[in-house]
Amino acid sequence: KNEVEQSPQNLTAQEGEFITINCSYSVGISALHWLQQHPGGGIVSLFMLSSGKKKHGRLIATINIQEKHSSLHITASHPRDSAVYICAGQGNTDKLIFGTGTRLQVFP
Amino acid sequence: DSGVTQTPKHLITATGQRVTLRCSPRSGDLSVYWYQQSLDQGLQFLIHYYNGEERAKGNILERFSAQQFPDLHSELNLSSLELGDSALYFCASSGGGIIGEQFFGPGTRLTVL
Numbered sequence: 001k002n003e004v005e006q007s008p009q010n011l012t013a014q015e016g017e018f019i020t021i022n023c024s025y026s027v028g029i030s031a032l033h034w035l036q037q038h039p040g041g042g043i044v045s046l047f048m049l050s051s052g053k054k055k056h057g058r059l060i061a062t063i064n065i066q067e068k069h070s071s072l073h074i075t076a077s078h079p080r081d082s083a084v085y086i087c088a089g090q091g092n093t094d095k096l097i098f099g100t101g102t103r104l105q106v107f108p
Numbered sequence: 109d110s111g112v113t114q115t116p117k118h119l120i121t122a123t124g125q126r127v128t129l130r131c132s133p134r135s136g137d138l139s140v141y142w143y144q145q146s147l148d149q150g151l152q153f154l155i156h157y158y159n160g161e162e163r164a165k166g167n168i169l170e171r172f173s174a175q176q177f178p179d180l181h182s183e184l185n186l187s188s189l190e191l192g193d194s195a196l197y198f199c200a201s202s203g204g205g206i207i208g209e210q211f212f213g214p215g216t217r218l219t220v221l
Binding site: 048 | 158
């Protein structure tokens with residue numbers, strides 16, 4: 001079992017739909033990162049959170065430390081949101097432990 | 109643009125060869141992290157440097173080594189290359205504290221033939 005697991009692995013949506021990607025972790029972490037990787041390969045950091053909820057534009061990330069679970073929500077999805085979304089746990093050491101990613105495709 | 113630069117963008121080489129990947133962190137960032145992304149293993153942490161000193165090691169092979177120079181740029185050296193070393197290599201930088209947002213470079217795509 002991976003220390004960081006994401007679901008679903010693949011997700012398709014129609015433009016405008018509300019999207020949720022889930023991340024569960026089995027290790028103790030100090031922070032949870034959400035990353036976005038576009039088809040060209042570049043990785044963008046979306047959020048780093050250690051408690052509660054963060055919002056940036058149409059993106060919302062939440063974390064429940066007790067349940068070891070985080071979610072990434074995309075409201076009013078758009079084709080340009082199509083990418084791979086990766087969650088990663090960061091413990092008290094420096095390394096990130098990555099989930100396997102969720103491939104999202106949003107169709108017009 | 110994250111402010112992190114990596115060179116080269118693409119590298120094609122043969123088995124047994126040695127290559128050097130270069131990373132320049134965002135201005136002011138003291139931490140540099142190296143990651144490998146291969147098709148079968150996904151993203152994996154390799155090594156972390158902070159202000160010139162190694163801070164943490166992950167799944168880094170003995171054939172690989174890294175260093176961070178006084179100007180804070182970092183190099184990842186890969187030697188005795190094997191086909192399985194073909195991957196995307198990313199570096200990321202962060203401001204300094206252990207727990208901090210990481211900013212990723214565009215990556216170097218290494219192909220070993």
